[in-house]
Amino acid sequence: MGIFEKFFKKKREEENLWTKCEGCKTLLYVPDLERNLRVCPKCGFHMTMSAVQRVESLLDEEGVVSLFEEVRPSDPLRFKDTRSYRDRLKKAQEQTGLSEAMVVVKGSIEGRRVILTAMDFGFIGGSMGAVVGERFFRSCRVALEERIPLIAITCSGGARMQEGILSLMQMAKTTFGVGLLTEAKIPFITVLANPTTGGVSASFAFLGDIIIAEPGALIGFAGPRVIQQTIKQELPEGFQRAEFLLEKGMVDMVVPRRELKNTLIKVLDLTFYSERLYNPL
Numbered sequence: 001m002g003i004f005e006k007f008f009k010k011k012r013e014e015e016n017l018w019t020k021c022e023g024c025k026t027l028l029y030v031p032d033l034e035r036n037l038r039v040c041p042k043c044g045f046h047m048t049m050s051a052v053q054r055v056e057s058l059l060d061e062e063g064v065v066s067l068f069e070e071v072r073p074s075d076p077l078r079f080k081d082t083r084s085y086r087d088r089l090k091k092a093q094e095q096t097g098l099s100e101a102m103v104v105v106k107g108s109i110e111g112r113r114v115i116l117t118a119m120d121f122g123f124i125g126g127s128m129g130a131v132v133g134e135r136f137f138r139s140c141r142v143a144l145e146e147r148i149p150l151i152a153i154t155c156s157g158g159a160r161m162q163e164g165i166l167s168l169m170q171m172a173k174t175t176f177g178v179g180l181l182t183e184a185k186i187p188f189i190t191v192l193a194n195p196t197t198g199g200v201s202a203s204f205a206f207l208g209d210i211i212i213a214e215p216g217a218l219i220g221f222a223g224p225r226v227i228q229q230t231i232k233q234e235l236p237e238g239f240q241r242a243e244f245l246l247e248k249g250m251v252d253m254v255v256p257r258r259e260l261k262n263t264l265i266k267v268l269d270l271t272f273y274s275e276r277l278y279n280p281l
Contacts, residue, residue: 024132028041060262071134087243114150136152149186152190192217192242210271
């Protein structure tokens with residue numbers, strides 16, 4: 001997988017061999033956990049996956065092409081809090097091996113051509129700044145030009161505060177991009193991972209023709225603690241979790257990670273790759 005394979009090996013060398021499940025607190029052997037797609041074998045808790053791991057878990061090994069790596073973040077506002085934004089970007093790039101919080105690739109899932117965007121929470125909380133918005137919009141344009149479905153895997157804390165109003169503008173930009181696909185009847189499928197919040201949930205994440213959520217994922221705009229403090233009321237059990245949203249009709253299905261690839265294949269066949277249209281690569 002080119003740059004993805006190289007990055008994945010780098011990550012393997014740096015991480016610990018043991019980790020603790022965030023759900024049941026069981027001590028887990030990392031290589032076994034990764035073979036299980038970072039799902040705890042004891043309690044089924046879905047732990048965070050990197051954007052690269054998402055790509056490797058879903059796409060065919062051959063023919064994966066990285067897109068829009070030339071679109072890189074800058075510091076237009078020269079923002080500084082406890083440290084400069086430039087320093088935060090540099091640290092995030094060193095820790096993740098990525099240039100930004102969204103990876104975009106063109107490839108196939110069992111021969112079905114797709115554009116896949118995957119967000120990485122390890123990169124400044126998967127926040128959406130100008131580059132994430134631009135990469136997503138360009139993904140929409142490529143999907144439109146080549147007439148292939150777009151799949152977006154979201155994992156984000158929302159808009160990136162270090163870019164101010166520029167980050168908020170990406171909500172309109174990404175929404176417009178999805179609108180282009182809707183007009184052309186090109187499928188747009190979203191997979192909401194834990195967490196999907198803020199400006200990402202308020203824009204393209206909830207515009208999918210089919211909206212899939214991972215089990216237990218926190219999904220919403222503001223967090224439950226903020227909402228509870230604002231309305232001064234106790235929230236229902238499981239509020240803003242994937243299963244709660246499914247019950248309320250906000251998502252179409254909740255799919256365990258090990259079943260996600262087969263589910264996407266079925267959705268792609270139902271929405272786009274019919275016998276009349278489908279030509280295996």
